[in-house]
Amino acid sequence: xxxxxxxxxxxxxxxxxxxxxxxxxxxxxxxxxxxxxxxxxxxxxxxxxxxxxxxxxxxxxxxxxxxxxxxxxxxxxxxxxxxxxxxxxxxxxxxxxxxxxxxxxxxxxxx
Amino acid sequence: xxxxxxxxxxxxxxxxxxxxxxxxxxxxxxxxxxxxxxxxxxxxxxxxxxxxxxxxxxxxxxxxxxxxxxxxxxxxxxxxxxxxxxxxxxxxxxxxxxxxxxxxxxxxxxxxxxxxx
Numbered sequence: 651x652x653x654x655x656x657x658x659x660x661x662x663x664x665x666x667x668x669x670x671x672x673x674x675x676x677x678x679x680x681x682x683x684x685x686x687x688x689x690x691x692x693x694x695x696x697x698x699x700x701x702x703x704x705x706x707x708x709x710x711x712x713x714x715x716x717x718x719x720x721x722x723x724x725x726x727x728x729x730x731x732x733x734x735x736x737x738x739x740x741x742x743x744x745x746x747x748x749x750x751x752x753x754x755x756x757x758x759x760x761x
Numbered sequence: 762x763x764x765x766x767x768x769x770x771x772x773x774x775x776x777x778x779x780x781x782x783x784x785x786x787x788x789x790x791x792x793x794x795x796x797x798x799x800x801x802x803x804x805x806x807x808x809x810x811x812x813x814x815x816x817x818x819x820x821x822x823x824x825x826x827x828x829x830x831x832x833x834x835x836x837x838x839x840x841x842x843x844x845x846x847x848x849x850x851x852x853x854x855x856x857x858x859x860x861x862x863x864x865x866x867x868x869x870x871x872x873x874x875x876x877x878x
Contacts, residue, residue, distance in 0.1 A: 652805065685864035687806070694856055694871055695798075695806060700864035738806050740865070749820055750796065750865075755805040 653678060654739055654753035661759040662729050670724040670756045672739030678751055682742045684722040686715055689736045689755075698737070699724065726758070734760050763787040763867045765857050770872030777847050777876070783840040783857030783869055791815070791835035794860035797842050799853035800871075807853075810842065811860065825851075847876045 655673040662668040672684065686699040697706050699715035702722065714725040722739055739753040769781040783795070797809040810821045810831040819831050830843040840857050854873050858865035 683863040687865075689806075694868045695858075695865075696868065697864055697866050700861065700866070706866065736805075740806075740808075742863075749822060750808040750811065752798075752806045752808060 652754040653743060653751040654741070656737075656739060656753035656756045658754070659757045659759065661761055663761050664729050664731060666729050667725065667727045668729060668758065669726075670737050670739075670758070672722040672724070672753050674720050674722075674741065674751075676720060677745045678720075678741050678743040679717065679722055680720040681744055684715065684717050684739055684741045686713075686722075686724045687738045687740060689738065691735070695738065729760050731760050734758055763859070765859065765867055765869035767855065767857055767869040767872035770855065770874045772875045772877065773847055774878050775848060775876055778843070778845045779847065779874060781842040781844065781855055781857075781872060781874070783842075785838045785840065785859075788859070790833075790838040794862075795831075795833065795840045796858045796860055796865055797831060797840075798856045798858055798865070798868075799851075799874075800856070801850070801853040804853075809855070812840070844874070847874075849876050852876045 683701045687695040688698045689695045702717040703715040712727045736755045738755050743751045764786045766784045796811045812831045816833045828846045832841045854871040856871045857869045859867040
């Protein structure tokens with residue numbers, strides 16, 4: 651059971667928009683920056699969004715992030731078949747353990 | 762170009778030990794915190810451990826505390842993970858990742874550790 655909760659799967663047609671939610675608590679999302687990672691099949695994770703809503707160089711503006719309270723959301727517009735991947739949210743947890751935590755991952759299927 | 766290259770993964774028997782390495786290049790290794798993250802077959806990402814830039818502070822997931830030790834050699838630009846008392850549920854691909862302060866911005870390709878008799 652992951653500390654951060656994500657839906658196991660989402661799907662949409664090419665060209666459409668999809669959102670992926672990530673729910674946490676005041677010890678993690680509520681008081682820390684959220685990042686999002688894309689993991690294409692058979693590859694290492696790749697940073698997609700950091701600081702809740704910023705994109706690293708090279709990440710297209712089809713990808714966006716937002717945060718409100720203890721939840722965060724990843725948005726992807728203009729879906730492409732190449733976006734089919736597993737998506738993970740992550741953040742620090744400020745509890746006694748002071749560890750990094752990930753969501754359980756969301757499988758995006760582009761129909 | 763930032764590169765992180767893990768090595769050391771292998772098939773090991775339960776109760777055995779293994780040391781993973783992560784060779785870093787393309788950036789000032791000694792300025793960055795580093796992490797180990799693992800992924801069991803067909804499962805999600807799980808944070809394992811982190812170390813600060815000079816190696817004086819470390820943290821571990823409860824599942825590996827007391828069995829794994831993270832360390833670094835800044836002169837060799839290399840991160841390590843010493844894994845002892847390995848169990849079947851330690852079987853995973855192990856990734857090293859660079860910490861940019863609020864996210865893990867670069868990841869290695871991973872190295873597979875299989876714990877089985």
